[in-house]
Amino acid sequence: MKSFAFVLSILAVMGLAFWAYGENYKTQRALSEVESLQGQIGQLRETRAVLRAEWAYLNRPDRLADLVGMNFASLGLVPLAAVQFGRVEQISYPRPDALPSELQLGPITGAVTVSAPANAPVPAEDMLIP
Template sequence: MRTLAYMMTILAVFGLAFWAYRENYATQQVLKETRVLRSDIADAQVRLSVLRAEWAYLNRPDRLRDLAELNFERLGLLPLRPEQFGRVDEVSFPPSGLVIEEGVEVSSYGQEADQ
């Protein structure tokens, strides 16, 4: 009976050792993937900061004004003037008791296009 208990104990130890061995390598693989993902995230953040800087550079008001002047005939863009902007207190808001009686269909889903 003792021999059976010793054999079961030895098998349990071997089984736990095999399980620990596999878990160790699985953990190392996950840590490696995590390092790769963190590196990818850092690279993406650097690219994003470069893209934001380029966007800010391309949207400079003086550059956009020059582009609007160059393409005035094609686009018909007019320069913005301060008097074109209003104040918040000049905005007319709908009355608070507004009741919408008829809805408006804004989706064309399921309808055939007229051609």
Template sequence: MRSFLYFLTALAVIGLAAWAYRENHLTQQAMNEHRALEREVASLGNAITIQRTEWAYLNRPDRLRELVDVNFERLLLVPMTADHFGEIGQVAYPLPVLRSDYSTAVEVFGTLDEDAVSEEREP
């Protein structure tokens, strides 16, 4: 009987060791994936920073002014001034549509029976 208990204890220890090894392996794998994702996020953040810097560099007012001057004949761009904007009163808003005939808005599916209505009202 003792040898059987020793055997079961040894099996339990081996089973627990296998389970612990498997969990350790899965944990290491998850940590490696986490590190890889962190590296990818960092590189994408750097790429976004570089693109924002390039965008700011390309949108410098002096550079854009030079491009407008060089391509004036083809694009016909002029500097924007306050004269290019209109007054709020100059905006043409559409007039609201007024309906005087509401008979087409409701469809009738039956007729009203006067007797049925009077029977429902009486307690």
């Protein structure tokens, strides 16, 4: 019985050694793969930095102004200036009586639903916007 236990323990140690050997190689393979991926990530980051620098170089305001000048005949682009923007008071809104009859809305006479649960149906008369 003692020799059986001794042989069994030797087989168990050999089995565990074989398992540990396999795990060691799996771990080394995974570490080399991680190292390879980190190298690829570094190369992609470097490429991204170069592309960002090229984009910044190509989008220089003086270069874009020169391109606009060279292509003015075909594109008709002009530089933006502050005088091209207006104030809200300068916007001419149509008079309410000048709107077509289907767009003219009367005063609000009933209650208006401001909020409701997400799954609650909204009556059609509450969906009108004045």
